[in-house]
Amino acid sequence: MGPSAVIEKEMPQTERPITFLRGSEDGDIRSRFEKMIRKAQDSICESIEAIDKIGKFKEDVWSRPGGGGGISRVLQDGAVWEKVGVNVSIVYGAVPPEANRATKASSSSDQKPVPIRFFAAGISSALHPKNPFAPTLHFNYRYFDTDAPKDVPGAPRQWWFGGGTDLTPAYIFEEDVKHFHSTQKKVCDKFDPAFYPRFKKWCDDYFYIKHRGERRGLGGIFFDDVNDYDQEMLLSFVTECANSVVPAYFPIIEKRKDMPFEEHHKAWQQLRRGRFVEFNLVYDGGTKFGLKSGGRIETVLVSLPLSARWEYDHKPEEGSEEWKLLDACINPREWI
Amino acid sequence: MGPSAVIEKEMPQTERPITFLRGSEDGDIRSRFEKMIRKAQDSICESIEAIDKIGKFKEDVWSRPGGGGGISRVLQDGAVWEKVGVNVSIVYGAVPPEANRATKASSSSDQKPVPIRFFAAGISSALHPKNPFAPTLHFNYRYFDTDAPKDVPGAPRQWWFGGGTDLTPAYIFEEDVKHFHSTQKKVCDKFDPAFYPRFKKWCDDYFYIKHRGERRGLGGIFFDDVNDYDQEMLLSFVTECANSVVPAYFPIIEKRKDMPFEEHHKAWQQLRRGRFVEFNLVYDGGTKFGLKSGGRIETVLVSLPLSARWEYDHKPEEGSEEWKLLDACINPREWI
Numbered sequence: 186m187g188p189s190a191v192i193e194k195e196m197p198q199t200e201r202p203i204t205f206l207r208g209s210e211d212g213d214i215r216s217r218f219e220k221m222i223r224k225a226q227d228s229i230c231e232s233i234e235a236i237d238k239i240g241k242f243k244e245d246v247w248s249r250p251g252g253g254g255g256i257s258r259v260l261q262d263g264a265v266w267e268k269v270g271v272n273v274s275i276v277y278g279a280v281p282p283e284a285n286r287a288t289k290a291s292s293s294s295d296q297k298p299v300p301i302r303f304f305a306a307g308i309s310s311a312l313h314p315k316n317p318f319a320p321t322l323h324f325n326y327r328y329f330d331t332d333a334p335k336d337v338p339g340a341p342r343q344w345w346f347g348g349g350t351d352l353t354p355a356y357i358f359e360e361d362v363k364h365f366h367s368t369q370k371k372v373c374d375k376f377d378p379a380f381y382p383r384f385k386k387w388c389d390d391y392f393y394i395k396h397r398g399e400r401r402g403l404g405g406i407f408f409d410d411v412n413d414y415d416q417e418m419l420l421s422f423v424t425e426c427a428n429s430v431v432p433a434y435f436p437i438i439e440k441r442k443d444m445p446f447e448e449h450h451k452a453w454q455q456l457r458r459g460r461f462v463e464f465n466l467v468y469d470g471g472t473k474f475g476l477k478s479g480g481r482i483e484t485v486l487v488s489l490p491l492s493a494r495w496e497y498d499h500k501p502e503e504g505s506e507e508w509k510l511l512d513a514c515i516n517p518r519e520w521i
Numbered sequence: 522m523g524p525s526a527v528i529e530k531e532m533p534q535t536e537r538p539i540t541f542l543r544g545s546e547d548g549d550i551r552s553r554f555e556k557m558i559r560k561a562q563d564s565i566c567e568s569i570e571a572i573d574k575i576g577k578f579k580e581d582v583w584s585r586p587g588g589g590g591g592i593s594r595v596l597q598d599g600a601v602w603e604k605v606g607v608n609v610s611i612v613y614g615a616v617p618p619e620a621n622r623a624t625k626a627s628s629s630s631d632q633k634p635v636p637i638r639f640f641a642a643g644i645s646s647a648l649h650p651k652n653p654f655a656p657t658l659h660f661n662y663r664y665f666d667t668d669a670p671k672d673v674p675g676a677p678r679q680w681w682f683g684g685g686t687d688l689t690p691a692y693i694f695e696e697d698v699k700h701f702h703s704t705q706k707k708v709c710d711k712f713d714p715a716f717y718p719r720f721k722k723w724c725d726d727y728f729y730i731k732h733r734g735e736r737r738g739l740g741g742i743f744f745d746d747v748n749d750y751d752q753e754m755l756l757s758f759v760t761e762c763a764n765s766v767v768p769a770y771f772p773i774i775e776k777r778k779d780m781p782f783e784e785h786h787k788a789w790q791q792l793r794r795g796r797f798v799e800f801n802l803v804y805d806g807g808t809k810f811g812l813k814s815g816g817r818i819e820t821v822l823v824s825l826p827l828s829a830r831w832e833y834d835h836k837p838e839e840g841s842e843e844w845k846l847l848d849a850c851i852n853p854r855e856w857i
Contacts, residue, residue, distance in 0.1 A: 243833075245834070259833040259834070261832065261833055268831075268833070270833065395812075396811075396812045396815075396818050396821070397818060455828065459825075462798060462802070462829075463802060463822075466798070466799060466802040466803050467802050467803075467812065475732075476731075476732045476803065479732075482732050482733060483833060483834045485732070486799075486831065487833055489795075489831040490831065491830060491831060491832065492791065492828060492829065492830045492831075493798075493828065493829055493830075493831075494827060494828045494829075495604075495822065495825040495826065495827060495828075495829075496597065496827065497579075497595040497597055497604070497606065497819060497823055498581070498595070498819045
């Protein structure tokens with residue numbers, strides 16, 4: 186039995202289906218969410234290819250025998266980005282309770298371990314540029330629901346939204362970080378002035394690499410298990426969040442992608458990518474869920490950078506540009 | 522508060538103490554185990570510097586306010602190795618039950634969560650060569666005990682040994698892998714003919730990257746929580762295991778360190794190092810214990826390679842040298 190005998194549970198597909206759903210009504214939240222993330226995937230990928238000029242996305246369409254499927258798009262070794270993944274997945278079925286628990290950012294261990302039937306759909310993406318002055322971007326918007334409990338007649342479906350967009354630079358350009366956070370705030374403020382402060386702090390707390398005492402980057406917004414607002418309002422909110430990825434990030438890329446740099450800048454970027462790997466493999470809820478639930482592994486780990494570095498006991502010189510970045514990862518700042 | 526304000530719980534020391542123990546008798550197992558691992562650290566580091574010629578170890582001595590301490594030695598950017606860590610640690614105190622559980626390879630969730638007083642000492646090392654034809658080596662030998670239960674008069678101390686030595690090449694040279702496994706078997710056979718088959722299989726099972734369906738490398742020996750033999754016999758066994766690191770590995774390094782290679786060989790080595798990182802951060806018991814227990818982070822993560830790589834959906838061509846390595850990681854072989 187050779188390596189080719191390792192059959193991924195997911196089946197590759199040659200064609201993109203119009204929908205991964207079975208029997209959902211057109212106006213249903215599941216169907217509308219699927220349409221939204223697929224449209225976002227198309228338009229963001231188009232914008233990326235337009236800036237990169239050289240890199241082209243490779244697409245993998247897969248279906249999950251248990252229910253649903255997804256479209257993975259990866260651009261590798263472009264002119265601007267060394268690796269970009271933009272994935273959508275729309276899956277449903279029954280999950281083991283421990284996998285279900287791993288999806289939640291805050292693990293509540295007093296939850297009852299009963300298997301549940303779920304629907305989970307999301308778009309998730311990480312963009313790792315080549316230039317060490319150009320920041321990595323990560324975003325992820327997802328909708329999750331479970332079937333209405335059968336033993337309670339008329340009981341509603343349980344549902345929630347999650348997501349966020351965050352920036353991980355190796356060097357701080359104050360104007361870039363301000364622009365990025367301002368764009369997030371503007372979107373948030375259209376819905377609720379409480380959103381930005383709440384989701385900004387949530388982001389700083391979530392992307393915390395506990396064993397380092399550092400955040401992965403300079404934050405943005407993050408939220409999980411949000412269902413304490415009107416469902417329509419939240420759907421509009423995550424739609425606008427996804428639509429703000431391009432205006433929040435691409436002007437920064439345009440400014441930084443061709444900046445001259447030296448080898449030591451690249452080495453520092455690689456060290457910070459090591460932190461990105463540490464966060465994703467050790468703490469990230471989505472990655473943990475993917476690893477435990479036996480998701481398509483290349484999709485689960487596509488957010489990892491093309492390359493990363495671990496130097497023993499590296500400490501940037503006090504006051505240096507590297508030190509300033511580290512300081513902001515240790516002590517999150519208000520950028521606006 | 523800048524990055525310099527992050528105080529590691531461990532205190533750096535300027536001088537190596539004669540012992541990290543407090544009040545142990547000279548003939549005590551704890552003291553003898555400490556002497557053994559410190560002697561092994563000295564002689565292995567000496568051998569490494571002798572082959573590398575350019576690289577020199579940097580030493581960090583640290584003490585743990587709760588009890589004990591350690592010596593971390595790291596060689597970076599040598600001629601032969603790009604990163605080598607050889608650490609000893611001798612620590613004792615009270616551990617939270619969840620950290621205690623993480624040290625065990627097989628997690629038994631029916632264990633009662635009571636805090637225990639422990640003693641843990643070990644030598645651990647990872648050697649990552651530059652040349653893609655020269656394999657990475659990892660070894661680790663440790664002794665663990667807990668205080669005798671106070672409520673049972675005359676009850677003995679609980680103790681166990683663990684450890685192993687394993688080889689992680691990017692390319693297979695049959696003669697190298699055979700030599701490596703033969704050396705392990707020879708040491709095992711001196712003590713019990715059942716050791717090698719048992720510990721070889723344990724190694725294949727332990728270094729399994731479940732989400733990939735692959736082992737990290739080509740194995741060797743591994744065992745954990747072993748106490749079902751005479752304590753003196755096991756102490757001699759782990760001593761001989763530690764002493765066999767040089768004869769098992771260094772002849773391979775001598776043969777491979779200067780082999781000519783091309784860029785694609787190096788890229789494949791970097792991809793396999795990505796798997797090494799995945800195993801260590803997601804599955805390795807020692808790393809998990811270190812991350813959860815708040816151990817000195819630079820020591821806990823020193824086994825990570827200097828650099829690693831993640832390409833999306835990389836599949837070696839069937840029948841290629843890369844494919845053969847992957848095949849052996851998926852389907853463990855008997856090498857002797």
